[in-house]
Amino acid sequence: MAVVKDTAVAAPAVRAGRLSRLLDDETRLGRLMLAPAILYIALLVGLPFFLALYFSLTDITVGSRTLHFVGLKKFHEVIHTPTFKLALKNTFIFAFVSQLLVLILAKILALALVKDFRGKWFVRLLILLPWVAPISLGSIGWLWILDSIYSVVNWVLVHWRFVREPLRLLGILDPRMPPMWLGQPELAMASIITVHVWRLLPLATVILLAGLTSIPKDIHDAAAVDGAGFWRHLFEITIPLVAPIMIVAVLFGFIFAFTDMIVIYVLTRGGPYNSTQVLASLAFFTGIDGGDLAEGAAISLFLFPLLVAAAFIFLRIARRAEVT
Amino acid sequence: MAIVEARNVKKYFGEVKAVDGVDLATREGEFLVLLGPSGCGKTTLLRMIAGLEKPTAGEIVIGGQVVNDLPPRARRIAMVFQSYALYPHMTVFRNIAFPLKAQGVPKAMRKDKVLWSASMFGITHLLQRKPRELSGGERQRVALARALVREPDVFLLDEPLSNLDAKLRNAARDELQQFQRRIGTTTIYVTHDQIEAMGLGDRIAVMNAGKVRQLGPPQEVYDEPADTFVAAFLGSPPMNLVEGDAVIVGFRPEQFLPAELHTAAPLVTFTFRLTRVENLGADRLLYGVLEAPFSGQRAIAKLPSTVTLSLQPGEKYPFAVPQQHLKFFDRTSGLRTAPRPL
């Protein structure tokens, strides 16, 4: 056996340079590695955020060279416009109804997906599509499906007897006057909510699915041995155990619902008669399309207390989960 | 080869005093075992020697040089982790070659050294596998080969055998000891298993609550415990400790025999009321209570099964310990004191 006798492997050359010392120093290295990200976030999120605060206190517009400090005037003006009040109401309806639906549907879907079955990968892909596809494009798909004249939904309502007859008997549908999904205020809101649910369902489902699969199998077995039936099992074991993860899913959903405007921008532009206008879209139309930066900023900042509240809940959950 | 010293080393994690003033020095080429109950600070001490943890106070000295400010790689040490810490994305060959690469050893020489190191542990046939394709015992050998390949001055091993099953552990212990004798590198070995410690160590440092309670060769630590903690920690079952007026008296269960079995004199005799007998195959364990002057205190006797004497629970028997095997401890400090008449 060729024993390598050589022991003259150089003592690991520790370069005494500043660089080498830095590369070993946890604290300084940690700060150095974190600094670029923090700096970037401070400049492109922090700074604009405070700019938004500042703008909302001035009378700035797109074309203006100078701007005047006007204090809370813009907020004051904004609050008293009927459009704003309507948008505020719509925001809440939109957010709460869509979240409730998402939560219920996601829970059912996640329970159905926990089981292993053939073709699960493909089913999951199909369910995931709405989340992954660019939402502006997905919304256009819906725009076509809900078109005022060529809507496939309407075609089905009008042409399929077994759909039409029951509805007609209930007095809901008049075949000569098919619904205008995006043109009638209540229907427009319902359509927007449907598309939003469609879009958020996948994310909520996968988050809940992760929660469900992380429950140790022993617990299910123990519950089965203890004689718990399906509903008892669901409400006393499964739901409490996934509750923290569920809250995370809901939180994300709310943030999307409060801040996202693409669906509305593509489908209704806030119409008809502002019946689908929410704060996010109103801020966009006022600030960018209308050119009144100050008012737009003021409107968008109304969202912020809600987000802070959401963040607060989030921190509480994070802390509680850390303790256990 | 080098001597490792810890000089009044402390490590506090906030309130927790993980290591609380340890003075310890190895000898050249020695196999030193750190033994102690779980949570006593063994791993923390080892990690400070390795440079993975900065001492709160005190100095670490390796080969005469204070290394407190040197990063791990500059300390000429090698360490085997309890988890083995093999790099999962590399083959065994690349795992073993990794430290050489870090040192900038030329490629051809790297290969020779990896082969040499792998052959020391008989794993040359595994070189192309990934760690997850290895058994526990094979992983342990790869970890040792990786530690050996750079020919460090000091080996640090943190419970390297605790993931192996009992049988494999015996074989691995043997192998490890032979290997250490052969290369003669100073080795510090952490374990909470006293059998491992007794079998492997040139000397044992018994630790408790962040302090070294005793440092000595295995037999000495066993026969002449420095305090009641060491006395009660070593041996299975541990030393009997009974409280007298001024002192605590200790004696090993295997010295505590029916009076008629003793041949040597002088003896100290106790009246022993037997309460329970446990047959372990090779030994019989006798549980019971002492009569005056230690009335009510429990004791255990261990009889080899070659002794067929019939002993019945509920009966009283005269048991005795040779005088020289009685150990005396101070009641308040727990430290050894001079023998005195009972």
Place this chain on the structure above:
Amino acid sequence: MRRGSVRALLGGGAHFGLLAAFVAFTAFPFYWMLVTMFKETSDLLNPNNNPFLFNQPPTLEHLRVLFGETLFGQWLLNTAFVGVLVVAITLLLAVPAGYSLARLTGRLGEQLGIAIFLTYLVPPTILFIPLSRVVATLGLQDSLWSLVLVYPSFTVPFCTWLLMGFFKAIPRDLEEAAMIDGYSRFGAFAKVVIPISVAGVLTVVIFSFTLVMQEFVYALTFITAARRFTVSVGVPTFLVRGDVYFWGSLMGACFIASVPIAVLYNFFLDRFISGFTVGAVK
């Protein structure tokens, strides 16, 4: 025995039916895009035709229009250009930051981690107005570089958070072993942690890229020239002329831009979820 199997069959049927209903809901719009893109316009725009059938033979005309007469190809390229640069910037910022938060900054790091994550919650609707001013000041209006500059503001916080979760899951021993084997603290990160995290990093690449593809508000605000649109803005603004919708081409564009990414995404989903929940809950 018989009863049991009937019940199992019923249960299986219900399970199947339930999933079918959900799949119909989620996937129908994409199926509809696929069908629409191959239909003649006159077929599409005849309300008496059964929309589920091809009443006239299928056509590739819409795809020809899409690629030949619009800037769809250019938009795809623009999206890829912005996507690649944003992913690169994101990795450059988020990988070290995620590692630093996971390992080097201790208690403070945990809090900073949550703070960084919270910035992800500050929505574009608050930021786009001041950012449009910033972009104008830098002279980047109507340039793809404005998007390259701004997009990392939502990819970096999210990816830092994800990566922090991945890095935390790597056993510390491995890095310490590397340090003992002769590498510096940073060397251990570069030589051991990064190679082990390849899958995690790839995941982040995919997710940043999809986030970029999704983005709408900034692109709509900062870009005005059709040549410089990204897909998500170009398609809805350019293929809709007043009241005239080029439905076939629109649907083709939507389908082509959505489905491939979705397939890719599905491959990385499990890892994404685990990173997401580790970061969020543990």
